[in-house]
Amino acid sequence: MxxxxxxxxxxxxxxxxxxxxxxxxxxxxxxxxxxxxxxxxxxxxxxxxxxxxxFKFRGAWNMISKLDAKKARGGVVAYSSGNHAQGVAAAAQIKGLPALIVMPADTPMIKQENTRSYGAEVVTYDRATESREAIAERYMKARKAVMVPPFExxxxxxxxxxxxxxxxxxxxxxxxxxxxxxxxxxxxxxxxxxxxxxxxxxxxxxxxxxxxxxxxxxxxxxxxxxxxxxxxxxxxxxxxxxxxxxxxxxxxxxxxxxxxxxxxxxxxxxxxxxxxxxxxxxxxxxxxxxxxxxxxxxxxxxxxxxxxxxxxxxxxxxxxxxxxxxxxx
Amino acid sequence: MxxxxxxxxxxxxxxxxxxxxxxxxxxxxxxxxxxxxxxxxxxxxxxxxxxxxxFKFRGAWNMISKLDAKKARGGVVAYSSGNHAQGVAAAAQIKGLPALIVMPADTPMIKQENTRSYGAEVVTYDRATESREAIAERYMKARKAVMVPPFExxxxxxxxxxxxxxxxxxxxxxxxxxxxxxxxxxxxxxxxxxxxxxxxxxxxxxxxxxxxxxxxxxxxxxxxxxxxxxxxxxxxxxxxxxxxxxxxxxxxxxxxxxxxxxxxxxxxxxxxxxxxxxxxxxxxxxxxxxxxxxxxxxxxxxxxxxxxxxxxxxxxxxxxxxxxxxxxx
Missing domain, CATH: 3.40.50.1100 (Rossmann fold)
Structure with a gap:
């Protein structure tokens, strides 16, 4: 870097x-x-x-609140084992943007349910065989959405x-x-x-x-x-x-x-x-x-x-x- | 009143x-x-x-902190189903006074253990057949201790x-x-x-x-x-x-x-x-x-x-x- x-x-x-x-x-x-x-x-x-x-809401809101609502009308996409998912979903909901979250299928159910409770769409994948980055990337391109990475x-x-x-x-x-x-x-x-x-x-x-x-x-x-x-x-x-x-x-x-x-x-x-x-x-x-x-x-x-x-x-x-x-x- | x-x-x-x-x-x-x-x-x-x-520590400390340590050297006595017990025990410990707490025998074990963890002596009684007030009163007289009532x-x-x-x-x-x-x-x-x-x-x-x-x-x-x-x-x-x-x-x-x-x-x-x-x-x-x-x-x-x-x-x-x-x- x-x-x-x-x-x-x-x-x-x-x-x-x-x-x-x-x-x-x-x-x-x-x-x-x-x-x-x-x-x-x-x-x-x-x-x-x-x-x-x-804590994940802090970073999610810091990034998402800065987005230009017009340019970002395709919404946001994120991959997350659960906490980042909820932070992004809640931040997108406040901002009025759609959110799609890619989560491992073995994520605790409470994290999946909570993510949906903030109005987000949840797509699950198999942690052992699939790449969450690749899945999220695919959705991002298809929807012209902004990727909200978990840490990077x-x-x-x-x-x-x-x-x-x-x-x-x-x-x-x-x-x-x-x-x-x-x-x-x-x-x-x-x-x-x-x-x-x-x-x-x-x-x-x-x-x-x-x-x-x-x-x-x-x-x-x-x-x-x-x-x-x-x-x-x-x-x-x-x-x-x-x-x-x-x-x-x-x-x-x-x-x-x-x-x-x-x-x-x-x-x-x-x-x-x-x-x-x-x-x-x-x-x-x-x-x-x-x-x-x-x-x-x-x-x-x-x-x-x-x-x-x-x-x-x-x-x-x-x-x-x-x-x-x-x-x- | x-x-x-x-x-x-x-x-x-x-x-x-x-x-x-x-x-x-x-x-x-x-x-x-x-x-x-x-x-x-x-x-x-x-x-x-x-x-x-x-919340019980608030009242217990408000009363016990005011006691004259010399006059109250017999310590404090209280009866409680658990939370007041812990509040009184912790307040007495800070004040440097002994505490004896009369608790129902069916009190959750965590409340009894926690009360002892603040250095208090715990005496249990049967809620259905015994009077906690009477037991506490007896100890209070025997030890020349100050009664710390739960609310009155x-x-x-x-x-x-x-x-x-x-x-x-x-x-x-x-x-x-x-x-x-x-x-x-x-x-x-x-x-x-x-x-x-x-x-x-x-x-x-x-x-x-x-x-x-x-x-x-x-x-x-x-x-x-x-x-x-x-x-x-x-x-x-x-x-x-x-x-x-x-x-x-x-x-x-x-x-x-x-x-x-x-x-x-x-x-x-x-x-x-x-x-x-x-x-x-x-x-x-x-x-x-x-x-x-x-x-x-x-x-x-x-x-x-x-x-x-x-x-x-x-x-x-x-x-x-x-x-x-x-x-x-």
Whole structure:
């Protein structure tokens, strides 16, 4: 990637003004029990409370709200395992544009239903044998629609980055200098946006991607310095974090700004979902809980530290959630 | 009750200063889907995100923080079905006082465990055959401890009223004049505090108690003008709302300030718990969801209205929650 094409902090500030009144300024939750348990101050940015149940609305609205309604009358197309789908569908609905979303057939039903509930058309595909990019591309051309990529776009990255901006501001308002910021990571758009915000507003903070074990393409890429791929396209309860490899643009930012990538097991993610239920009283999906899981399972030093945690989403199938609560997972 | 003994709005303002930095200023959640569904603006005060998982910490800390640590060295005693227990235990722990809590033996295990986790001693009793007041009274005398009643005390009422104060302020900041405010109601302490706050800050709002069907002592008392009792001491999934009758002090306030009392069935409460999971992404216990249930089940006119809803608590046993998600309830 050529450096001058990459988004910068000032673009996040512009995005923040653009999403105001549309996206929720989600609360930053600090819990006495969690602080006592970790010996630190853990600031949880509760993006499950965001419009559509995840941070994804931020980037989608940042990009879609800028579209020329006349030129974009063919609508928008996106491919997504679920949260980006809902964010794009809701943003398109507000903008008054049709949306077509290409989703894996094994996506949790709640994400498919919710996507349709925002007026979008949903087309499913087989994650193992078909290419979602190719399918989305085909629809895009046929309908003269605008593609809204899940992470590989400056507008998306800086839109997601507003979550980091808000967390950084909230930490500052509480007189806190963050030592680490942990971000649930798939294609790396949220992580890149948060890293850009922290580099400017909380420069002492080391930002870490957190991924499910076995799907740690980002951690391995950061280590090797080049883009690595996951061996499998699915197979974790963290269905939101199944991107096969980092994006070129997100990796160009993240490889410059991130500390070491972290991973957690499905069991650790499930434990974090239960902790969020029992103590924090917020609903997290497994993929939205991996950053919290990294804290709870001791993947970073917490004693005496101030740690920002992005709890990125809460769109969990009720049946899966019930199994997690019953400790079947 | 003699009028001059009753708490007033200015006492809520004092309580608000007292709890600052100890209690959480919980977010007021407004959800586009809920607004679209109801045709109104629904402002949800998410007290499940309060310290100890319910509003109860507010009143407990307001009363306990004022105690003279020397005179109160015998500690505090309380009887509670669970949420007040946790609020008192956490407040006593911060104050450095021992706490003994008398709880029904059928209280959800999570509430008993959480109460112990704040360092309190828990004594259980049989709800059907024993008097919790008598047991608590006995311990209080033996230990020279201070009784912290669940609702029948001015400090408790105005402490809980800070939730109403914050909701009223938040509505004002959003330019909203509330038409109705719905409050999950058991002994009536939270309801009375919220009613006092609204009478001052949102005088156009009609405040309604919401209770489980079959446990509508408050609704019937408001109708008859005198204190009525429930026929049974338990038998609803709303374990937090099982007080047998209104308190004299809370009724003196509520009978002057409230509109008609509302009731919802267990099925309606369960539906609201699921809605909070699927759409709002907050964890509510059934008793903490009855005010939301009243909105969702059409117990008040919502079209074109602005309605405040106190979502009072989220301490739900995981097993019960799983059954609700699986639609077994």
């Amino acid at each position: 050529r450096g001058h094409m990459l988004p910068e902090f000032k673009d996040i500030e512009k995005a923040a003004r653009r999403i105001e009144g549309f996206a929720v300024r989600t609360p930053v939750i600090e819990n006495p029990k969690l602080n006592a348990l970790t010996g630190g101050r853990i600031l949880i940015k509760a993006e499950c409370l965001q419009r559509t149940g995840s 776009h400056a507008d998306i990255i800086v839109g997601q980055g507003t979550a980091g901006l808000e967390l950084a501001e909230e930490a500052r308002d509480r007189g806190i200098r963050l030592d680490d910021v942990l971000v649930c990571c798939s294609g790396g758009g949220l992580t890149a946006g948060v890293a850009l915000a922290m580099a400017e507003l909380q420069p002492s903070a080391e930002v870490h991607s957190v991924e499910p074990a076995g799907f740690d393409d980002y951690a391995r890429s950061l280590k090797s310095g080049k883009i690595e791929k996951n061996a499998k396209p699915s197979g974790s309860i963290c269905d939101a974090l199944m991107s096969v490899s980092p994006g070129e643009m997100t990796f160009a930012i993240n490889s410059r700004l991130l500390g070491a990538g972290l991973t957690v097991t499905d069991a650790e993610a499930a434990e974090a979902v239960r902790f969020a239920f029992e103590v924090l009283k917020i609903v997290l999906e497994p993929g939205g809980a991996v950053a919290l899981a990294a804290v709870l399972s001791g993947k970073v030093e917490t004693r005496g530290k101030a740690i920002g945690v992005i709890a990125s989403g809460g769109n969990c199938d009720p049946g899966l959630y019930a199994r997690i609560l019953n400790r079947e997972i | 003699r009028g001059h003994m009753l708490p007033e709005f200015k006492d809520i303002e004092k309580a608000a200063r007292r709890i600052e930095g100890f209690a959480v200023r919980t977010p007021v959640i407004e959800n586009p889907k809920l607004n679209a569904l109801t045709g109104g603006r629904i402002l949800i005060k998410a007290e499940c995100l309060q310290r100890t998982g319910s 005390h001015a400090d408790i009422i105005v402490g809980q009223g800070t939730a109403g104060l914050e909701l009223a302020e938040e509505a004002r900041d959003r330019g909203i004049r509330l038409d109705d405010v719905l409050v999950c109601c058991s002994g009536g302490g939270l309801t009375a505090g919220v009613a006092l706050a609204m009478a001052e800050l949102q005088p156009s709002a009609e405040v309604h108690s919401v209770e489980p069907a079959g446990f509508d002592d408050y609704a019937r008392s408001l109708k008859s003008g005198k204190i009525e009792k429930n026929a049974k001491p338990s038998g609803s999934i709303c374990d937090a709302l099982m007080s047998v009758s209104p308190g004299e002090m809370t009724f003196a306030i509520n009978s002057r300030l409230l509109g008609a009392g509302l009731t919802v069935t267990d099925a309606e409460a369960a539906e609201a718990v699921r809605f909070a999971f699927e759409v709002l992404k907050i964890v509510l216990e059934p008793g903490g969801a009855v005010a939301l249930a009243a909105v969702l089940s059409g117990k008040v006119e919502t079209r074109g209205k602005a309605i405040g809803v106190i979502a009072s608590g989220g301490n739900c046993d995981p097993g019960l929650y799983a059954r609700i998600l699986n639609r077994e309830i």
